[in-house]
Amino acid sequence: MDSKTLASQLRCPSGRDAVEVGERMNEANRLLNNQCIERLGMGADDSVLEIGPGNGAFVADIVEAARGVTYTGVDWSAEMVAEAERLNGRLIESGRARFRQGDAQELPFEAESFDKVLTIHTLYFWEQPAAQLAEIHRVLKAGGVLCLAFGDRSFMKDLPFVPYGFELYDQERIGGLLRAGGFEVVDACQHHEQALSNTGEVVEKLINIMICRAG
Numbered sequence: 001m002d003s004k005t006l007a008s009q010l011r012c013p014s015g016r017d018a019v020e021v022g023e024r025m026n027e028a029n030r031l032l033n034n035q036c037i038e039r040l041g042m043g044a045d046d047s048v049l050e051i052g053p054g055n056g057a058f059v060a061d062i063v064e065a066a067r068g069v070t071y072t073g074v075d076w077s078a079e080m081v082a083e084a085e086r087l088n089g090r091l092i093e094s095g096r097a098r099f100r101q102g103d104a105q106e107l108p109f110e111a112e113s114f115d116k117v118l119t120i121h122t123l124y125f126w127e128q129p130a131a132q133l134a135e136i137h138r139v140l141k142a143g144g145v146l147c148l149a150f151g152d153r154s155f156m157k158d159l160p161f162v163p164y165g166f167e168l169y170d171q172e173r174i175g176g177l178l179r180a181g182g183f184e185v186v187d188a189c190q191h192h193e194q195a196l197s198n199t200g201e202v203v204e205k206l207i208n209i210m211i212c213r214a215g
């Protein structure tokens with residue numbers, strides 16, 4: 001797949017390549033997803049929203065992180081929502097998981113609906129980051145926690161697909177936006193990993209995991 005096509009598939013997996021792209025993202029991002037779920041510090045009966053879960057391969061890990069956790073995933077890719085529903089049928093039937101197709105800029109939920117919000121590798125695609133953070137803040141309960149994970153600009157800038165529509169960040173840049181948006185950054189760490197990139201090559205990854213409390 002050429003770099004431009006790959007960039008567009010990472011932004012919104014679609015068409016006949018979507019299922020395979022979803023599976024490749026699972027492989028590339030498994031360790032990071034595990035780290036984020038651990039760092040979210042899930043509590044009993046937490047209601048969790050994930051923005052951009054792709055095929056939802058890690059949803060079982062989220063709902064099993066504590067007793068009574070319920071999960072909602074929002075992804076704008078129809079193909080990813082269909083795949084996530086297929087892979088998580090048992091959790092949907094039991095009422096512990098649900099998926100919605102939609103744009104995270106306008107979340108179809110009441111204010112203060114969630115205890116936790118998780119979003120991994122979606123920041124690059126936010127057209128209006130301040131407005132997106134305001135929307136996340138709106139649906140979080142007071143004191144609720146956002147886990148935002150993204151590849152650091154220093155490592156991402158050399159990836160061949162990045163020139164095709166990726167906006168890059170480091171902790172300082174997003175930290176300012178988070179604080180202006182009413183979030184307190186309570187923990188910011190960096191996840192280092194030598195792993196498969198979405199290009200199929202092994203790269204040295206540097207991923208920021210920011211844990212932020214809604215004030």
Ligand SMILES: C[S@@+](CC[C@H](N)C(=O)[O-])C[C@H]1O[C@@H](n2cnc3c(N)ncnc32)[C@H](O)[C@@H]1O
Pocket residue numbers: 010011012013025026029033051052053054055074075076077080102103104105119120121122125126
């Ligand atoms: C690079 S993939 C990452 C998938 C997954 N979080 C992971 O860790 O492997 C980005 C996902 O976010 C979705 N996405 C990106 N921007 C979105 C938005 N504004 N609203 C809803 N979904 C979005 C894409 O469709 C895609 O499934």
